[in-house]
Amino acid sequence: MNCQLASDSIFYQNALYRFIYDTAGTLVPCSFSHVIAGLTIMLMLVNSVLLGAALVTWLERRLLGRLHNRIGPNRWGPFGLLQPIADLVKLITKEDLVPSGADRIIFTAVPLVMMVPLVLMTAVIPFAQDTMLADLNIGVLFILAVSSATTIGIFMAGWSSNNRYALFGAARSVAVLISYEVPVVISLLGVVMISGSMSLNDIVHAQSIPFLLVQPIALFVFVTGMSAELNRTPFDIAEAESEIIAGYHTEYSGIKFALIFATETGAMLVVSAVIATLFLGGWNGPLEDFLGWFWFLLKTLAIIFVFIWVRATYPRLRLDQIMALSWKFLLPLSLINLAITAVEVFLLRDASGHLSLADLWIMAAINIPMAILLILLMGGLFQKKINSLPVRTETPMVPGVPTIEVK
Amino acid sequence: MYGLGMARGLLVTLKNMTKKPFTIQYPEERVKQHPRFRGEEFVWYEERCTGCASCAKYCPLGIIKIVTSPSESAPKEGDKYKLEVFDIELQRCMFCGLCVEACPYDCLFMGSGFEQGRYSREDMVIHVEDLRNSAKNPSTFYRPQLEQSGYDPRGGRPLSWREVGREKWDWHKREKAGLRLIETDIDSPSEESR
Amino acid sequence: MTVNVGPQHPSTHGVFRLRITFDGEEIVEVEPILGYLHRGSEKLAEERNYVQVVTLTDRMDYTSSMINNQAYCLAVEQLLGITPPKRGKYLRTLVAELQRIASHLIAVGFFIQELGAFGTPLMYSFRSRERILDLFEMLCGARVTVSYMRPGGVFADTPNDFWPALEAFLDDFAVEFEEMEHLLMENEILTARTRGVSPISPDLAINCSVSGPVLRASGVNWDWRKMSPYDAYDEMEFDIPIGRNGDNYDRFWVRMQEIKQSMRIVRQCIDIIEPGPVRIADLPLVLRPEVGVEAYGRVEASKGELAFYLVSDGGVAPYRCKVRAPSLINLTITEHLLVGWTLPDMIVSLGSVDINMGEVDR
Numbered sequence: 001m002n003c004q005l006a007s008d009s010i011f012y013q014n015a016l017y018r019f020i021y022d023t024a025g026t027l028v029p030c031s032f033s034h035v036i037a038g039l040t041i042m043l044m045l046v047n048s049v050l051l052g053a054a055l056v057t058w059l060e061r062r063l064l065g066r067l068h069n070r071i072g073p074n075r076w077g078p079f080g081l082l083q084p085i086a087d088l089v090k091l092i093t094k095e096d097l098v099p100s101g102a103d104r105i106i107f108t109a110v111p112l113v114m115m116v117p118l119v120l121m122t123a124v125i126p127f128a129q130d131t132m133l134a135d136l137n138i139g140v141l142f143i144l145a146v147s148s149a150t151t152i153g154i155f156m157a158g159w160s161s162n163n164r165y166a167l168f169g170a171a172r173s174v175a176v177l178i179s180y181e182v183p184v185v186i187s188l189l190g191v192v193m194i195s196g197s198m199s200l201n202d203i204v205h206a207q208s209i210p211f212l213l214v215q216p217i218a219l220f221v222f223v224t225g226m227s228a229e230l231n232r233t234p235f236d237i238a239e240a241e242s243e244i245i246a247g248y249h250t251e252y253s254g255i256k257f258a259l260i261f262a263t264e265t266g267a268m269l270v271v272s273a274v275i276a277t278l279f280l281g282g283w284n285g286p287l288e289d290f291l292g293w294f295w296f297l298l299k300t301l302a303i304i305f306v307f308i309w310v311r312a313t314y315p316r317l318r319l320d321q322i323m324a325l326s327w328k329f330l331l332p333l334s335l336i337n338l339a340i341t342a343v344e345v346f347l348l349r350d351a352s353g354h355l356s357l358a359d360l361w362i363m364a365a366i367n368i369p370m371a372i373l374l375i376l377l378m379g380g381l382f383q384k385k386i387n388s389l390p391v392r393t394e395t396p397m398v399p400g401v402p403t404i405e406v407k
Numbered sequence: 408m409y410g411l412g413m414a415r416g417l418l419v420t421l422k423n424m425t426k427k428p429f430t431i432q433y434p435e436e437r438v439k440q441h442p443r444f445r446g447e448e449f450v451w452y453e454e455r456c457t458g459c460a461s462c463a464k465y466c467p468l469g470i471i472k473i474v475t476s477p478s479e480s481a482p483k484e485g486d487k488y489k490l491e492v493f494d495i496e497l498q499r500c501m502f503c504g505l506c507v508e509a510c511p512y513d514c515l516f517m518g519s520g521f522e523q524g525r526y527s528r529e530d531m532v533i534h535v536e537d538l539r540n541s542a543k544n545p546s547t548f549y550r551p552q553l554e555q556s557g558y559d560p561r562g563g564r565p566l567s568w569r570e571v572g573r574e575k576w577d578w579h580k581r582e583k584a585g586l587r588l589i590e591t592d593i594d595s596p597s598e599e600s601r
Numbered sequence: 602m603t604v605n606v607g608p609q610h611p612s613t614h615g616v617f618r619l620r621i622t623f624d625g626e627e628i629v630e631v632e633p634i635l636g637y638l639h640r641g642s643e644k645l646a647e648e649r650n651y652v653q654v655v656t657l658t659d660r661m662d663y664t665s666s667m668i669n670n671q672a673y674c675l676a677v678e679q680l681l682g683i684t685p686p687k688r689g690k691y692l693r694t695l696v697a698e699l700q701r702i703a704s705h706l707i708a709v710g711f712f713i714q715e716l717g718a719f720g721t722p723l724m725y726s727f728r729s730r731e732r733i734l735d736l737f738e739m740l741c742g743a744r745v746t747v748s749y750m751r752p753g754g755v756f757a758d759t760p761n762d763f764w765p766a767l768e769a770f771l772d773d774f775a776v777e778f779e780e781m782e783h784l785l786m787e788n789e790i791l792t793a794r795t796r797g798v799s800p801i802s803p804d805l806a807i808n809c810s811v812s813g814p815v816l817r818a819s820g821v822n823w824d825w826r827k828m829s830p831y832d833a834y835d836e837m838e839f840d841i842p843i844g845r846n847g848d849n850y851d852r853f854w855v856r857m858q859e860i861k862q863s864m865r866i867v868r869q870c871i872d873i874i875e876p877g878p879v880r881i882a883d884l885p886l887v888l889r890p891e892v893g894v895e896a897y898g899r900v901e902a903s904k905g906e907l908a909f910y911l912v913s914d915g916g917v918a919p920y921r922c923k924v925r926a927p928s929l930i931n932l933t934i935t936e937h938l939l940v941g942w943t944l945p946d947m948i949v950s951l952g953s954v955d956i957n958m959g960e961v962d963r
Contacts, residue, residue, distance in 0.1 A: 068720065312420050312719060315718040315788070315790050397820070416783070418783075419783050440738075444743075503748050
């Protein structure tokens with residue numbers, strides 16, 4: 001019973017998979033060794049997402065504390081590192097309520113429906129040089145498709161809670177997702193055009209300079225769009241804390257709530273990893289054969305920092321303003337970006353369809369000033385005109401008192 | 408132009424990240440307290456108290472309970488009652504300091520601490536024995552003579568009854584009881600001890 | 602659909618209950634229900650003598666205790682026909698303006714918190730308020746329930762280290778406040794969410810007898826510190842900020858500008874103050890005004906016109922103490938503020954009126 005991994009299998013590139021497959025293949029039949037190898041790596045990925053989500057909650061609370069000029073949690077463990085464990089223990093010991101009148105099966109299935117697409121997304125992200133679970137040649141499409149499946153879970157949560165407030169929050173979230181999916185997808189098309197393939201590994205290989213410089217509009221649209229899809233401030237209207245609606249997870253308690261919350265934070269982590277791969281150059285950097293994972297981690301953390309920084313600074317937008325932002329601002333931006341990128345790629349590429357480093361720099365030099373200009377000028381489209389207010393006439397004012405008026 | 412205000416906001420938040428945190432980690436560190444702080448324990452000097460119960464009358468909540476009886480020495484020296492019960496209910500006290508304001512003999516002072524939590528309601532009432540035995544670190548609230556001498560209850564030594572009044576310690580021999588004297592300096596005690 | 606925004610709620614400024622009828626997301630009808638914090642202060646005041654009532658007044662609008670004390674002491678001084686000495690007046694003005702800054706910092710911080718900014722400006726404003734409360738502790742021994750003023754002045758002079766600490770605070774706060782302005786005033790998300798929302802016309806404001814920053818945001822420059830100056834306000838130079846539309850942004854803007862004007866007043870007080878007595882010296886411990894005298898002492902509190910109406914019957918306690926609480930009267934415009942707007946705007950609009958339930962219910 002000697003099984004060797006065939007060289008045309010998509011898992012062939014994955015050295016760990018190959019190793020486990022071959023060693024297990026000496027003992028068990030081939031299909032079993034396939035299962036064993038896959039399960040081992042899946043276990044590692046699932047653990048990494050969950051542990052990563054826990055660590056990101058710690059990071060978020062401490063970073064928010066520093067941005068507020070205070071210390072975050074620091075009592076449990078050194079630097080408060082055991083705080084997620086304390087939160088987990090607290091949530092596990094809570095009573096697991098299912099509201100009366102709620103649809104039990106769907107209610108219980110929601111955390112699973114939300115967590116599974118998230119973990120699926122990690123299958124195609126390259127963590128180090130040529131290191132990923134499966135080098136799908138439709139990687140980008142896979143990520144976009146799977147990331148939307150989380151919202152089905154949100155709507156299931158809202159519906160099955162038998163609670164009108166939860167339904168409000170869930171309906172808002174679905175509306176936001178549908179609005180923001182379009183600009184996000186269109187903005188990624190530019191990246192795909194430049195690198196010539198949808199496989200994430202090939203995109204990283206094609207980034208001799210990070211696509212942050214070559215496609216700044218796409219980065220802006222993608223970050224804003226994903227921030228909205230993840231329900232993070234300034235778009236967190238689905239789970240607004242200071243309004244009466246606690247959102248789609250009103251009725252969840254205990255470990256179900258812990259899983260939903262971990263999904264939200266884990267989604268931020270995975271999306272940051274995707275942004276790092278697509279726009280910042282993934283595992284590119286000096287000594288990338290050995291330290292590829294380190295550069296990847298660093299870039300992911302940088303994007304997480306940006307998400308948390310934006311959360312600490314901005315108030316929340318209203319729902320109609322969120323829709324206006326997407327349809328009136330982000331969609332035209334991403335369409336313009338697509339058109340310009342298509343023209344540039346068509347003019348600059350050589351016979352085999354390859355773009356050299358110099359071509360990329362030329363595109364960067366055109367795209368960056370255009371991005372700044374477009375964002376600053378088109379932002380005015382999003383703002384509602386306030387000239388419709390009546391001009392104040394004949395106010396009873398007291399004469400002789402020094403006053404200052406608002407602008 | 409649109410968006411510049413938002414970018415400025417981001418810079419402000421980032422700048423605050425580089426500043427030292429404002430948090431003071433209780434219980435390892437404590438916020439700096441000032442000498443006039445109205446603390447929870449009360450400082451009572453039995454030697455100066457005459458049992459007049461002005462503090463009890465002036466308390467807005469009626470927390471202080473004073474029961475006195477005529478003392479054996481009353482007709483002869485000073486007009487001082489024998490104090491039998493002097494209870495202060497800490498659980499309802501709002502630490503307004505009006506009792507301290509009312510005391511004419513400078514014998515009741517606010518304390519300087521704030522950690523007087525107890526586990527049962529009976530423990531929250533201070534009796535006259537507790538008042539006698541407590542550490543005497545009076546707050547300088549409503550006592551300008553302590554402030555002029557620069558006393559700081561948090562770091563200072565306990566004060567005795569001779570050092571805390573506005574007048575010489577043997578006032579009762581020379582003046583009628585109840586008359587508040589203004590601005591005499593505090594001498595060393597004279598040879599005639601009580 | 603009728604929804605109860607219950608007494609326990611993270612953003613209704615205390616125990617305030619609203620019964621709202623929605624049509625989709627739009628508000629159709631509003632019914633406020635008050636009284637959850639009623640402690641009977643006015644009745645209790647009839648049982649306590651005139652100085653003990655000062656401790657009661659601390660606790661009405663607990664975010665601005667000094668100004669409550671000031672209003673009450675003005676009323677008692679009218680009853681007795683006395684005026685405090687000069688230094689007492691300057692000290693009163695100084696601490697009242699410091700307290701106004703502290704109260705407006707709370708208002709602004711929680712306003713932005715309700716907009717959803719996850720507490721960053723709240724933390725910054727509370728950091729500054731901590732320093733003001735530290736100054737109050739230096740002055741009178743307590744941070745929030747101060748009881749600093751007495752009929753006839755203030756009860757104690759400032760300690761020696763108060764003045765350097767005050768100047769250090771003013772310098773630091775000027776920098777911190779400018780930082781907050783950079784963070785907030787030009788933020789496009791903030792203006793997009795608050796401009797044009799819930800406007801109050803000046804006629805409506807006057808007819809509903811609102812006062813304070815809400816009235817000034819509608820464009821009427823009415824401020825009791827200028828109209829009938831009390832304490833030392835006739836010697837101070839300051840401007841009155843007014844808004845244009847009376848919407849949420851104007852109410853927020855007026856409060857931010859009032860903080861700046863208060864800083865100006867504090868600096869003038871520091872320059873102009875001179876040594877002297879701070880309290881009338883020969884007042885008895887227990888005050889007894891004449892029979893049948895009544896007094897109305899009003900101040901411009903941080904939330905509007907705060908006034909005490911005292912009637913004396915010759916005894917040690919007031920016969921009747923009626924408080925004209927600005928937050929309660931400002932709630933008259935609740936219906937005009939909320940009907941026709943959506944749910945997120947409701948939270949923000951209520952926050953912009955800045956009510957304090959300790960004052961509404963007393």
